[in-house]
Amino acid sequence: MMQWFHRMASPAWFYRFSGKLIPFLILTFTPLLIIGLYGGLVTAPSDYQQGDAFRIIYVHVPAAWMSLFIYIVMAVYAVITLIWRIKLAEILLISSAPVGVGFTILALATGSLWGKPMWGTWWSWDARLTSELLLLFLYLGVIGLYRAIEEKRTASRFVSILVLVGTVNIPIIHYSVEWWNTLHQGSTITLTEKPSMHIDMLIPLLMMAIAFKVFYGISLLIQARAELVEREFNSRWVRELVEENSDG
Amino acid sequence: MTPRRKKRLLLVLLMIFGVSSATALALKAFDQNMMFFYSPTEINAGKAPENRDFRIGGLVVQGSVVRSEKSLMVKFDLTDTKEVITVQYAGILPDLFREGQGIIARGQLNDGVINAVEVLAKHDENYMPPEIADAVATAKEAN
Numbered sequence: 114m115m116q117w118f119h120r121m122a123s124p125a126w127f128y129r130f131s132g133k134l135i136p137f138l139i140l141t142f143t144p145l146l147i148i149g150l151y152g153g154l155v156t157a158p159s160d161y162q163q164g165d166a167f168r169i170i171y172v173h174v175p176a177a178w179m180s181l182f183i184y185i186v187m188a189v190y191a192v193i194t195l196i197w198r199i200k201l202a203e204i205l206l207i208s209s210a211p212v213g214v215g216f217t218i219l220a221l222a223t224g225s226l227w228g229k230p231m232w233g234t235w236w237s238w239d240a241r242l243t244s245e246l247l248l249l250f251l252y253l254g255v256i257g258l259y260r261a262i263e264e265k266r267t268a269s270r271f272v273s274i275l276v277l278v279g280t281v282n283i284p285i286i287h288y289s290v291e292w293w294n295t296l297h298q299g300s301t302i303t304l305t306e307k308p309s310m311h312i313d314m315l316i317p318l319l320m321m322a323i324a325f326k327v328f329y330g331i332s333l334l335i336q337a338r339a340e341l342v343e344r345e346f347n348s349r350w351v352r353e354l355v356e357e358n359s360d361g
Numbered sequence: 362m363t364p365r366r367k368k369r370l371l372l373v374l375l376m377i378f379g380v381s382s383a384t385a386l387a388l389k390a391f392d393q394n395m396m397f398f399y400s401p402t403e404i405n406a407g408k409a410p411e412n413r414d415f416r417i418g419g420l421v422v423q424g425s426v427v428r429s430e431k432s433l434m435v436k437f438d439l440t441d442t443k444e445v446i447t448v449q450y451a452g453i454l455p456d457l458f459r460e461g462q463g464i465i466a467r468g469q470l471n472d473g474v475i476n477a478v479e480v481l482a483k484h485d486e487n488y489m490p491p492e493i494a495d496a497v498a499t500a501k502e503a504n
Binding site: 158159160161162163167170192195196197230231232233234237239240274277278280281285293294295296298299300301309310311313314 | 485
C-alpha cells in the first residue's frame with residue numbers, strides 16, 4: 114500500500130500516467146457537458162415561479178459546488194504537504210488554485226445575473242454572497258503568496274498554512290443560509306434530504322455537476338504537468354523525456 | 362508514522378482548532394449584525410434599530426397591496442404569519458413581487474410604517490414545473 118503510494122507520487126510516473134489519462138477525461142467530459150446543457154436549457158420544464166430564468170442554475174450551482182469542492186481538495190493536499198512533504202501534493206495544490214478562481218468567478222457572475230431579474234439586485238451583502246466573495250480572495254491570496262516566494266518548496270509550505278487557515282470559510286459558506294437570515298435561498302440539494310426539485314430538472318443538473326468535476330480533473334492535470342516539468346527541468350527524467358521526444 | 366510526522370500532524374490539528382475557535386467566537390460576537398433582515402415580530406417587539414436603515418423580511422399579505430393611481434407609490438403589509446407590519450415604497454418592484462411572495466424591504470420605521478428605499482424579492486429553494494405547482498396548491502386546498 115505505502116509502496117504504491119510512493120510510486121504514484123513519483124514525478125516521472127505521474128507525468129506518464131496523467132498524459133494517458135487526459136484523453137479519456139476529455140472523452141467523458143464532452144458528452145456529459147453537451148447532454149447536460151441540452152437537458153438543462155431545452156428539455157427541462159420551466160419553473161412555476163421563475164419561468165425560464167431559473168435555467169441559469171445549470172451553470173451557477175455546479176460552479177458554486179466546484180468552488181467549495183476544489184478548496185476542500187486543496188486543504189487535503191495542504192495537510193499532505195505539511196506532514197509528509199510530498200512534492201506531487203505541493204504541485205497538485207497550487208495547480209488547483211487557478212481552476213478554483215475560475216469556478217468562483219463563474220458562480221459569482223452567474224449569481225449576479227440571476228439576482229438582478231429575480232431578487233431585484235445585482236449584489237447584496239448577505240452572508241452567503243459575502244462569504245463566497247471571501248473565498249475568491251482566498252484563492253487569489255494562495256496564488257499571490259506562491260508567486261511571491263522564490264523557493265518553491267518553502268512557498269508550498271506557506272501556501273499550505275494559508276489554505277488550512279482559510280478552510281474555516283467553507284462550512285460558513287455552506288451553512289450561511291441556515292445560520293442567518295439571508296437573501297439567498299436555502300440549499301435545494303442536500304445529502305440528507307430529498308431534493309426539493311422536480312426530477313426532470315434534477316437529472317441535467319447532476320450531469321452538469323459531474324461534467325464540471327471532470328473538467329476540474331482535466332485542467333488540474335494539464336496545469337500540474339506544466340508545473341512539474343518547470344520545477345524539475347534539471348532532473349534526469351525530464352531530460353530523458355526531452356530526448357525521447359526529439360528522437361521520435 | 363514517524364515521530365516527526367506525528368508532531369507535524371499535531372501542529373496542523375492545533376492550528377485548525379485555534380483558527381476555528383477564533384472564527385466561531387468572532388461570528389458569535391457579530392451575530393446580530395450578520396442577520397440580513399428582521400421579521401415583523403422582532404420589529405413589533407422593538408428589536409429593530411431606530412433612525413437607521415434596516416431590512417425587514419416577510420410574506421406579502423393577500424389582498425393588502427394598494428397602488429397609488431398618480432405615482433409609483435405602493436403600500437402593502439408584510440407578515441411572518443404571526444405579526445403584520447405595513448411597508449410603503451415608491452419605485453419599481455422586482456418581477457417576483459406578488460401577494461403571498463416572500464420579500465425583503467430596506468428602510469426606516471416611522472410611526473409603525475416602514476418607508477422602504479429598496480424592495481427585493483426572495484424566492485425559495487423549490488423548483489418545479491407550473492403544472493405540478495398547481496397540483497400541489499389544489500391538494501393543499503382540498504385538505
